[in-house]
Amino acid sequence: MGAWRQRIGAWQALLASHADGSGHWLLFDPDPLEFSAALVAIWERGEQAILPADDQPATLAALRDSGQPLGTLAGGLRAGGDRDPVWSHRPLPTVAVTLYTSGSTGEPQRLDKRFAQLDAELTTQRALWPYAEDLVIGQVSHQHIYGLLFLILRPLAEGVPFATRPCPYPETLHAWLAACAGARLQAALVSAPPALSRLPATIDWPAVRHAQGRIYSSGAPLSRAASDLAQALLGSPVHEVYGSSETGGIAWRVQQQGETWRTFPGLAIESDAEQRLWLRSPHLADPQSWQRQADRVVLDPDGGFRLLGRADRIVKIGGKRLSLTAMDRALGELEGVRRAQTVTLNRRELRLGAIVELDPAHLPHDHASHRATVKRLRRDLARRFETPALPRYWRFVDAWPTNAQGKLSATLRERLFADLDDRRAPRWLGERTLAEGIEVTLEVPEHCRYVDGHFDAQPVVPGVTLVHWAMQLARRLFALEADFAGLERLRFPQPLLPGDRFRLTLARRRIKESESLMITCESARGQHASGRLTLTERHHVA
Structure with a gap:
């Protein structure tokens, strides 16, 4: 705690020396210690923190005029040597953090979160699952609301240490748990479906299982097979959290207790004629208003619900929220592409497939040209999207496949990717x-x-x-x-x-x-x- 306070002082000094009067700071830093210290220093000044979802060039270009960059962003300012923090009586800013997420049109959507909203979520989560562990370790980014709450704000509010390095890979997770086991400590794990779906049984999990506390997962529903595997290997059930950046947490479940999602205390839900979910929640900007969601649901008599899927084209790929509309538009702008459509494919985990109509001169005709075409398109898309979200499977057509009604039907989409299931x-x-x-x-x-x-x-x-x-x-x-x-x-x-x-x-x-x-x-x-x-x-x- 002493080292963390010293880092707050270092960031305070940096902010004071570079303040431009706007009161807006663009903060991106993968180090939880530096990130959290900078965030507190910004709030102590009564100013606003803007959190980009990633540090991709296209993301930064879109936010270039939003605030002065801090942390590891291109051109970002970094704090210098440790020093004691200086506390004042400045009022907190109206907006605690600004986040960006994909909207239904494919354009980044700005989300302002007030302190009352964050406090309501922290109160709900602490009432359900108080951190009883000695340490919180994570496999997700704190630049998004789920990681921000579970990896940064909850540990600070509850007085629990958090790891200063993420553990994205099974081997690093095992190393963290081994260190905890050696020190007779227990760790809570904040994870997501991509990481939990790839836990290899070949690692010696039984040797560290007693160091594993509660496991959290969010970002997308976890498959039942992955949930069972994680519990078998790590010895703890997975608590899945359902929600979004816009709504905050909505519901939770442990699949071994049933597939139904249980709503958080204080929330009210309804379903309309289209089976779309309606929500009233203290986590919303207006806690008394009803907000329609993109998810379709079936309500259960006990007040919970089962998910039927989304009614829009926003998906989670590799734990990253992605607008398929934005991906389609980006693909359509690339050299040689006449038309493109991305589809989700339920492999071991959700993956993205791309159907691309190419000019005749760009059509690949053999293995080498196919690989070169995929490499070129992925390289161009990587300027705008993170690598885990890029299409994994590619189908290059010379004419757009349609049925008798002129539609690229579900049957045709399945036919295009049928070889994945039948070798x-x-x-x-x-x-x-x-x-x-x-x-x-x-x-x-x-x-x-x-x-x-x-x-x-x-x-x-x-x-x-x-x-x-x-x-x-x-x-x-x-x-x-x-x-x-x-x-x-x-x-x-x-x-x-x-x-x-x-x-x-x-x-x-x-x-x-x-x-x-x-x-x-x-x-x-x-x-x-x-x-x-x-x-x-x-x-x-x-």
Whole structure:
């Protein structure tokens, strides 16, 4: 505590020497000690702290005129040597902190939090879960409201030490718990779904489990599997907190006790005809007003609720709040991009996929050009978004896929990413009707199961796999019920390789009494197959 007070004095001296009269300070510092000391020094002057969500160039450019930068921001001022703090009787500022978060339009939304709002949250959380541990350690940023409350303000208000370094990785978390175990201390863990979902069972958690106190998680709902895994490895149930930067905390749950979210004391909730959640809360700027939320819910008789998903395009990716509208707009502005849409994919944790229509000159045709295109787009997006929020899976199309109503339907979106769940499937990228049949654009997934062992020096797609894919597509495209009977004049001039983009043209033919499927397969490297598959009537066994 003495060292922390000395850092407050150092920041006070810096602020006094660089005050420009605006009373607004742009504060970003990953060191919790420096951050909290600077925050108190700002408040002691009766001035306002503005907390950027990150230190990306585009973020800083948008906030350039908001205040004088402090901490590790580009051009930020850093406090010098320790000194005793000087306390005055200046009144506190009207606004305690200003935060920025994604709005529904994709533009950063400014959020002013008054001290009464922060105090209401701290009171609620302390009543539910007083810090009984000896130390608070974190895996999230204190630049956001969840980390600010649980990692900085709650420990200060409750007189509990907090760690001066975050522990984002499982190995660093284990090291912190090992240190606590050696000192016979117990630590509360402030975490989030990305970190809790990646806890490896290979680390010796039983040796440090007795040092783990209560676990908190927020930012997005935690999967039940991840919740069970965290409790099994760390020996403590996960207390999930549901809310947002705008609303503050709304509800909480421990999944082993049920999936229903329990509202915080003092909050009132309702649901409208669209199942949208309405909220009245002391954590809002106007505690007596009702505010409509983007989440859809089902209310339970006991006063809790179950989440059904959001009605807007704001998601949490890698623990970061992201506007898909903003990501779509940014992608659409990049070189060679005609149109783009991002979608969420429920993998082990929520990930982002991108469907991108490219100019013909920019379309990748093989593994190397695909990787280069992804690298270029990710590099350009990284100027505006943090790395964890960037798309993980990419689908490059030459024409926007639509159904009969002209929509990119949920069925088409699922088809574009179906190979992620089936390693035997080709990567579907669109189709169109021709005079002589239907042309389907496909890509050979780099990790396709069928290329394993064909061959070690250069994996290739076996000819029989191409026949199998053609039959699968024909069943859907032509409602084909016939079975494969044989091959006629089928040639394979050159093999398909992992990453190859190719066009498979299918045409249904009837010659006399026999039915056949004509196939042609071509890529930028030339022809890969042509010929005919003979078919036989399918016999159903009663």
